[in-house]
Amino acid sequence: MKLEFPKDFLWGSATASYQVEGAVNQDGKGMTSWDKYYHMPNRKYNGDVSTDHYNRYKEDIKLLSEINQKTYRFSVSWARIFPNGSGEINEKGLQFYDNLVDELLANNIEPNLTLYHWDMPLALMYKGGWLNREVVDNFVEYSKVLFTHFRGRVKLWSTINEPASEVMGGYIQGAHPPLRKNYTEALQVAHHLNLAHAKAVKLFNEMNMEGEIGIVLNPIPIHPASNKEEDIIAAKRAYDFYSDWYIAPILAGKYPEIMLEECQKKYNSPKIEPGDMEILKGAKVDYLGVNYYMRRVVANNPDSTGNIDDCFKNVRVKDGNYTEWGWEIYPEGLYELLSRIQKDYGKIDFYITENGMGFYDKVESNGQVVDDDRLDYIRQHIIQIHRCLEDGINIKGYYVWSAIDLLSWTNGFEKRYGLIRVDFDTLERSIKKSGRWYADFIANNYIEYNE
Ligand code: GCO
Numbered sequence: 001m002k003l004e005f006p007k008d009f010l011w012g013s014a015t016a017s018y019q020v021e022g023a024v025n026q027d028g029k030g031m032t033s034w035d036k037y038y039h040m041p042n043r044k045y046n047g048d049v050s051t052d053h054y055n056r057y058k059e060d061i062k063l064l065s066e067i068n069q070k071t072y073r074f075s076v077s078w079a080r081i082f083p084n085g086s087g088e089i090n091e092k093g094l095q096f097y098d099n100l101v102d103e104l105l106a107n108n109i110e111p112n113l114t115l116y117h118w119d120m121p122l123a124l125m126y127k128g129g130w131l132n133r134e135v136v137d138n139f140v141e142y143s144k145v146l147f148t149h150f151r152g153r154v155k156l157w158s159t160i161n162e163p164a165s166e167v168m169g170g171y172i173q174g175a176h177p178p179l180r181k182n183y184t185e186a187l188q189v190a191h192h193l194n195l196a197h198a199k200a201v202k203l204f205n206e207m208n209m210e211g212e213i214g215i216v217l218n219p220i221p222i223h224p225a226s227n228k229e230e231d232i233i234a235a236k237r238a239y240d241f242y243s244d245w246y247i248a249p250i251l252a253g254k255y256p257e258i259m260l261e262e263c264q265k266k267y268n269s270p271k272i273e274p275g276d277m278e279i280l281k282g283a284k285v286d287y288l289g290v291n292y293y294m295r296r297v298v299a300n301n302p303d304s305t306g307n308i309d310d311c312f313k314n315v316r317v318k319d320g321n322y323t324e325w326g327w328e329i330y331p332e333g334l335y336e337l338l339s340r341i342q343k344d345y346g347k348i349d350f351y352i353t354e355n356g357m358g359f360y361d362k363v364e365s366n367g368q369v370v371d372d373d374r375l376d377y378i379r380q381h382i383i384q385i386h387r388c389l390e391d392g393i394n395i396k397g398y399y400v401w402s403a404i405d406l407l408s409w410t411n412g413f414e415k416r417y418g419l420i421r422v423d424f425d426t427l428e429r430s431i432k433k434s435g436r437w438y439a440d441f442i443a444n445n446y447i448e449y450n451e
Contacts, residue, residue: 253281
């Protein structure tokens with residue numbers, strides 16, 4: 001059977017500035033939170049050079065064109081535009097993204113620009129980062145520069161990438177800058193990210209920008225470990241915590257009620273100022289970007305300390321299919337998740353802004369990467385996209401994470417995601433088997449499906 005896709009479906013792949021650009025001090029770029037993090041003692045690697053995409057973007061775009069990409073998602077490093085986070089613009093930084101966008105357009109690749117993918121200008125981090133409400137306005141100022149500059153050339157915009165990861169990594173687990181473990185701060189940061197997003201969307205509309213603007217979330221479908229009521233309750237709580245806490249303010253301008261009440265009682269957070277919820281409600285997105293990698297299965301945690309994230313615990317499924325990095329491969333979860341969001345909030349356009357598989361790639365003696373598992377992972381998820389489309393879920397594009405091997409935030413260069421391989425000693429690029437397969441698939445726009 002042939003699973004065919006709409007002609008205008010946008011197939012592509014994605015990266016993020018800090019993960020690929022390198023050029024840490026080039027052309028007047030300011031320091032970022034991640035530069036600081038990786039320059040702390042005992043870090044084994046950093047993004048100072050990474051793939052050196054900043055200097056090799058032409059070669060990279062040529063490869064993207066060779067594998068038939070119709071669209072490419074990238075992020076702008078705020079500190080290249082505003083080395084101090086606000087105030088004076090660094091024209092050379094802007095020039096880089098100018099060149100990148102023009103090169104993409106010249107190759108018929110639709111740019112999808114993410115304004116913020118975690119690399120916060122250090123100057124703003126020193127002001128308190130997202131915990132400081134003023135940074136919301138700095139973000140709007142920065143967004144305005146990019147909207148003005150790329151008007152008409154960039155048609156697909158995302159405000160913020162995975163606020164949940166920013167909140168959890170930076171303020172709950174203390175694994176990302178600024179290495180905090182504080183629920184009160186975490187909840188406030190989430191609220192400020194929502195405000196920043198909403199104000200940027202409002203500006204986009206006021207400026208009558210052409211194209212579409214949305215946000216990129218990473219909601220996770222959650223299954224209870226058993227039919228026991230306590231596990232079912234735990235699964236509901238986990239869905240609120242991982243997923244709905246971020247979806248509800250974007251799609252409905254509210255926070256999930258039970259969790260909000262609990263957070264305000266327990267942590268006195270988030271502080272919501274009069275008018276804030278109206279701002280969130282007023283910012284209608286054109287689409288929801290969804291990064292999907294896995295599902296979670298959770299059980300009640302009898303040893304809970306009462307914190308919002310430990311009334312449930314993650315469980316490993318006995319016959320589950322896990323990656324080398326312990327992420328469960330569960331393609332149906334994509335369909336389940338989007339169906340659930342549509343059921344909860346009504347019809348909306350989606351882009352799958354990231355989906356892919358992290359691996360220790362093996363290189364054959366002839367230099368090839370024969371990544372059949374990654375290829376199969378991508379294929380299985382594309383089949384689920386078809387299932388969504390058949391079922392009236394409107395997905396308009398899909399981005400493999402990642403276009404090219406890059407720096408994994410906390411796993412370094414070992415965890416590979418790319419369709420294109422990078423030899424980090426020589427910085428040579430080569431297309432992997434998954435990249436060739438994806439190119440053929442895009443050219444055909446159908447999948448032969450006999451399972
Ligand atoms: C990693 C992660 C990232 C994310 C991406 C989120 O290993 O570092 O998987 O690469 O997927 O940055 O938007």
